[in-house]
Amino acid sequence: MDIRMPSINKVIITGNLVRDPDTRILENGTHMAKMSIANNQRFRGRDGTWQEKTCFVTVVAWRKTAELISEYCRKGSPVLIEGELTYNAWEDRDGNQRSRVEINARRVQFLERREQDSYQERPSSGKSSGGDNHDSDEPEPDISSIPDDDIPF
Amino acid sequence: MSRTHGLPELNYIVFSGTVTQKDSLFWSKYNMHVIRFRVENTVSSMEPSSDRKRVYELAVEAWGGLAEDIDRTVATGSSVLVEGSLVSRAYVDRKKEEHHKMIVKASSVKILDVRS
Numbered sequence: 001m002d003i004r005m006p007s008i009n010k011v012i013i014t015g016n017l018v019r020d021p022d023t024r025i026l027e028n029g030t031h032m033a034k035m036s037i038a039n040n041q042r043f044r045g046r047d048g049t050w051q052e053k054t055c056f057v058t059v060v061a062w063r064k065t066a067e068l069i070s071e072y073c074r075k076g077s078p079v080l081i082e083g084e085l086t087y088n089a090w091e092d093r094d095g096n097q098r099s100r101v102e103i104n105a106r107r108v109q110f111l112e113r114r115e116q117d118s119y120q121e122r123p124s125s126g127k128s129s130g131g132d133n134h135d136s137d138e139p140e141p142d143i144s145s146i147p148d149d150d151i152p153f
Numbered sequence: 154m155s156r157t158h159g160l161p162e163l164n165y166i167v168f169s170g171t172v173t174q175k176d177s178l179f180w181s182k183y184n185m186h187v188i189r190f191r192v193e194n195t196v197s198s199m200e201p202s203s204d205r206k207r208v209y210e211l212a213v214e215a216w217g218g219l220a221e222d223i224d225r226t227v228a229t230g231s232s233v234l235v236e237g238s239l240v241s242r243a244y245v246d247r248k249k250e251e252h253h254k255m256i257v258k259a260s261s262v263k264i265l266d267v268r269s
Contacts (some may be wrong), residue, residue: 005232008169009194039164055241056253078160087209101255
């Protein structure tokens with residue numbers, strides 16, 4: 001039996017939005033959100049002092065996840081992104097080949113603690129968004145990321 | 154163990170693919186070996202009957218002993234599993250415009266090739 005090599009591509013990253021998300025509705029009605037997040041990593045330098053490096057990552061989300069991002073994320077919002085790394089190549093106006101690595105978000109958790117969370121922890125989700133279908137491009141939102149106010153019961 | 158209340162510093166990536174390019178090992182200014190290579194990751198359709206595929210090529214960098222191991226054991230065409238973190242590098246182009254390039258800094262590289 002011939003064995004096919006497994007294809008794995010997973011990213012888990014936290015960060016703060018560098019600016020407000022860029023959200024739009026495509027011609028076919030699909031919601032899309034693009035945001036840039038800054039991931040800070042602290043490390044001890046050679047001289048023993050703590051230093052910080054920032055990694056800027058572009059994240060793209062679709063459909064319901066994009067709508068929720070549009071509604072709840074602003075510049076500075078802390079988020080946890082689960083998704084896959086994608087690579088886009090294109091030609092710019094001057095005919096130069098350009099490329100960019102970005103994350104296609106499958107699941108987004110909004111980490112900003114609201115006032116009522118200070119006395120009542122949110123339930124841990126542990127629930128998958130079911131967004132592992134690489135062809136659907138349709139990640140479902142993380143249930144824990146929807147504010148309680150939006151639950152109609 | 155201390156409890157932190159700040160944003161957890163998570164930055165983790167794992168992906169598999171084929172090594173399409175491997176540069177020579179070199180010394181960094183920190184007196185450590187560094188190696189750079191590129192890995193092509195192919196995402197196939199979930200449906201076995203579908204031919205739909207997407208191909209991504211990612212730049213990977215490894216340091217120290219890991220770089221030396223990769224130099225010895227990984228060849229172009231090898232299938233690998235890479236674990237690491239995303240790192241963005243800023244650079245200025247000829248027009249003096251600043252750009253950011255993203256690479257994967259590997260913490261572990263496993264060879265997936267089947268040994269006969």
